Amino acid sequence: MNTKESFVSQFFRILNVFQALPKSPNHHISIEDLLESLKTTYEPFHAPRKTLQRDLKTLNEILHQGHIDQVVASGRRSACYRLSPDAQLNLNKQNIIQDxxxxxxxxxxxxxxxxxxxxxxxxxxxxxxxxxxxxxxxxxxxxxxxKFGFALDGAFQTHLNPKNEVKELIFKCIHQDNSWLEILYHPEAFEREATRYTIKPHGVIVRGRKQYLIATKINYNRKIQIRTFTMHRILHAEPTPESLSIDIQDVDMQKAIEQYEFEGFYNDDQPKEIQLNCSNVLLSELKFSEIHPSQQIWSDDADTYFTLTAEMPITQSFLEWLVQKAQWIEVEYPEDLREEVKNRIIEMAQNYALEVIDDDIEWQEDVEENFDEESAIQTLESILAEPEDDNVITLHDLFPQAVEFVSEKEMISTAELQRKLMISYNSAAKIIDQLLHVDFIQKSESAGKYSVLIKK
Known part of the structure; x- marks a missing residue:
């Protein structure tokens, strides 16, 4: 008999025991008689009686209902067994051996x-x-x-795994309420040095190639803070005694995912109003896979662009997504997010020794401090005059169309002007800036919108 027995053979042997046992109110059956009735089943074993006793114990544990009655052996009499009247081993239940x-x-x-x-x-x-x-x-x-294969993270990408000894300690600590760890952690910013932290792990979230450890960080001044650690950046971990009497609340991993607690945030974790101007190339993708439950899409079938608004925390992964999709997306607001995306793109271009060309339109800026409609109109007329520099002719030719369009509006946005003139967001922003310079429009309380001062 092989020392390592398969699960299947053990299961069917225990099933035979269940079928051979009498059920109350029938008389008990002795272990000798039971062994005799299952002779062919237990004959291969070196110690058939002990094997049967072990199987009886296992059967009693896996019964879906009822139990095994046992008359304990006394004197020369052997132990006897029978099933209780309600004993059931539900063979119709979907289980691992049948499905x-x-x-x-x-x-x-x-x-x-x-x-x-x-x-x-x-x-x-x-x-x-x-x-x-x-x-x-x-x-x-x-x-x-x-028939099935999985490449959920890319067939040629490797998982970013922490050391096994670190994982062992973390998983052990997650299941022991009073277990703390001292870790040596290297932050995302490589220029910073590794730091030691005392933490109480709560759980692990897997996303893409990375594992994120959600833990309570214990400061020396007895303050506690929920913190996310990228697990493969934990260089070393060791158990440490609980040195402070602190009430540490556990963390619900599902809520942590829903509230983006496992991710790093761009500024803070507070939801921000965002507005994106997107190419129709992304329309079907964003309708199918929303960036956030609050996402709203404003689209006209005739337009080549659409507006997307949402109220959401700005995470690092969302920021990376904006940079990745920059050729199809312009951030209209918030302004600091727009600048961050722009700066990252410029840094990427410089890294690859690409020349970043920023169209420099030489607008006139003879603007008086106080709004004067007559002066503003005169300045506007001078701007509309034919420029001497050939480099600005393209935008300059579009400027009269912009003035005509804006003068019919109560409010205007950069994205709206961009869609009307079918130009890039940056070009539309330059026209908006010049309209601001000549007091044709002014900023409003509505983010991303401008009030029109000179109407048709």
Whole structure:
């Protein structure tokens, strides 16, 4: 007999025991008689009686209802057994041994999650993995394994995993309320040095290639703060005794995901009103996959651009997405986000030794401090005059159309002017700036909007 027995053979042996046991009010059956009735089942074992006793104990634990009655042995009499009247082993219930689809899901889930767990956890999970494998073999469905493949993070990308000893300590600490860790952590900014923290881990969130540890950081002044640590940046971890009497509340991982607590924020975690001017290239993508539940899209089928508004915290990953999609997206507001995206793009261009060309339109700026409509109109007329510099002819030719369009409005925005003239956001912004210089428009209380002062 092999020392390592398959789950399938053990299951069917225990099933035979269940079927051989009498049920109350029938008489009990002695272990000798039970062993005799299951002779062919237990004959291969070196110690059949002990194996049967072990199986009886296991059966009692896995019964869906009822229990095994036992008459304890006395003198020369052997122990006797029978099932209680309500004893049931629900063989119709969907379970891992009967359902190949559940087994398939278990196998693929294990393969996907395996890199994120410590080795000790992997060994525990491998038992369920082997049971699922046996099920597919039993049902002759192992062909399913050739039909599904997962490349959720890119087929050629590697997971950013912390050291196994670090993972072991973190997972152990998550399940022990009074366990703290002292860690050596290297921040995202590489120019900064690694720092030591005392933390109480709460849970792990997996996103893309990274694992994020949500933990309470304990400061020396007894203040506590929820903090996110990128796990592969934890260089070292060791247990540390609980040195302060602090009431640390646990963290709900699902809420942490919903509230973006696991991500780094651009400024702070407060929701901001954002407005993006987007190319129609992104319309179907953003309708299918929203950037935030508050997302609203303002689109006209005739336009080549649409406006997207939302109220959301600005995370680092969202900022990276804006830079990645910069050729199709212009940030209208908030202004600091627009500047940050612009600066990152310029830095990227400089890194690749690309020349960044910023169209410099030489507008006249003879503007008086106080608004005077007659003076403003005269200044506007001088701007509309033919320029001497050929480099500004393109925008200059569009300026009369802009004035004509804006003068019919009560309010105007850069995105609206951009869509009307079918020009880039930067060009529309330059026209808006010049209209501000000549007091044709002025900023309003509505973010991203301007009040028109000189109307047609």
């Amino acid at each position: 190949e689809f559940q087994s398939l899901a278990t196998i693929h889930s294990y393969n996907f999650l395996k890199p994120y767990f410590p080795e000790s956890w992997q060994k525990t999970l491998s038992q369920q993995f082997e049971q699922a494998q046996n099920t597919l073999e039993l049902k002759n469905k192992n062909v399913w394994l050739t």
